[in-house]
Amino acid sequence: MDKVMRLASEKDVVVFSKSSCCLCYAITILFQELGVTSTVHEIDQDPEGREMEKTLVRLGCNAPVPAIFVGGRLVGSTNEVMSLHLSGGLIPMLKPYQTWC
C-alpha cells in the first residue's frame, strides 16, 4: 500500500504499468497528446510488484494496470480516463500539470 501511494504522490501524473502492456502505452500516448509528461512505473519489473498489484486491485482497479494517479489521487483505469476525457473532465484535471515543451 505504502509503496504505491508513495510513488503516486512523488510525481504529478503517475501510471502504473507492466512492460508488455500496450494499453498502458496507449494511455501514455494520450497524456503526451494532452501535453502531460507521465511517470511510468512497471510493476512487473519491481521486486515488490506482487504487493503493488494487490494494492491496486484493492484500491478499486478492475485490472491492476494501467492505474492512473493525477496529483496523488487515483483516477482509475483506462475506462475511467477515457470517460473523463470524453466528458471534458480530463483536461481541466491535467491543466496544472501540463508542460508544453
Place this chain on the structure above:
Amino acid sequence: MPFSNLPLLVYIYQIWEEEGIEAIETWNVGEQQELEGDEESKLSIALDINSTCAKVAFFIISKSMNSPTPQFVPSRLGIYEPIHQIGIWGENFKSNGNPNTSTSVIVEVDNKLENESETTSHEMLTASKNYEQEASKPIDKIQRRLAQNREAARKSRLRKKAYVQQLENSRLKLIQLEQELQRARQQGLYMGGVLEGSHIGFSGTVNSGIAAFEMEYGRWVDVQHRQICELRTALNAHISDIELRILVESGIGHYFELFRMKSTVAKADVFYVISGVWKTSAERFFSWIGGFRPSELLKVLVPQLDPLTEQQILEVCNLKQSCQQAEDALSQGMEKLQETVSSTVAGGPVDEVSYIPQVATAMEKLEALVSFVNQADHLRQETLQQMSRILTTCQAARGLLALGEYFHRLRALSTLWATRPPEPSLP
C-alpha cells in the same frame, strides 16, 4: 402439362339469371389440369378426377350488369400450383336467394397451397351435364346450400388472407436466411484462412460462441430496422417529447446491447470480432478495432442535427477532438501490440525446428487484443452517451435515425455490390 395429385374438395355455386336455377356440386378431384382461357369472359377448367370419380367439366358464364367495368379479367390459371383460390363477389351476391344479376363463383379448395391474386378469381367454370340433373332440387335445400356456400366463401376469404400473410412472412424469412447464409459463407472463408497450414480440427467450443452471436446479431439488426422505422414515424408525427425520449433511450440501449454481445463473443474469439466478418462488406470497409470509428459517427450525425446552439456546437467540437485523441491513442497502442507479437513470433533461431516458446509467448500477448476491443467499444458507448447529453430529445432522435439509416444504407450497398452483374470477361 403439370399435374398435381392433391385431393381437392370443390364447391361450385351458380345462379343462372334466366332460369333461376341454382346448382351445387361437390366433387372430389384427384388431379387438376390447366387449360388456356380465351379473351372472352369464360374459362374452362377440365378436372381430371382420379379413378373413383367421373370426368367433370364446369362452365359458368358471368354476367355482371351492375358493375361498369368488366369484373372478370380472364387470366391464365397458375399451372404449377394445383389449387386456385377463387374469390367471391360478396357484394353482388344476395342472401335472399333471388336470382342475381351476376353469377358468383366460389371455388373453395381444401389445400394448403392456396395462392393467386384476385384477378384469377374471376374464372369461369364450365358446367357439366351432371349439373343439369340438379336443376330440380327443392327450394329449401337450395336455401340451405346457399347459406353453406356463403359460410364456405367467408372461410375461404379468411384462409386466403392468412395464407398471404404466411407468404409474406416466409418471404422475409427467406431474405433473412439468405443474409445469414452469406455471413456464414464469409465466416467459412475466414475460418478457412485460420485453418490453413494447421492440422487442428475446427473446435466446436469456439464455434458455439460465434454461432450464438451470429443468431443474436441477426435479430439485433432486425430490431434496429424496426426502431429506425418507429423513429421516422414518430418524428413525422411530432409526438410529445416524453414519448420521443422513450424511443431515444431504447435506441441508445440497443447499441449498448450490441457492445455487450460483442464483449461476450470477443472472449470466445477476439479475432472473429476484429475481422468484422460478422458485418457486411461495406461496413467492414470502415472498421476500426472491430466496429465503427466514433469520430466517423460524429461526422455522420452532426450535419443532421442543425440547428445547434452555440453551446452545443462548442461541446460537440470538444467531443470530436477528445474522440480523435482517444482513437489515436488506442490506434498507437494497437500498433505497439502488433510490433510486440510480430517480434515475439519472429524471435528465436530459425534454424531450430521448435518454435513453441515463441508462439506460446505470442499467445499471451494476444490476450491484450480483448482489452483493446473492449476499450474501442467503450469509446463508442461513451460517444453515444455524451451526444445524448449534449442534444435535446428531438435532436437525439434525429441523430439516432440518421445513424441507423446510415448503417442500413451501408448494408444495402453491400448487398447491391454482392449482386452486381459480373464483369464481361475479356477474350
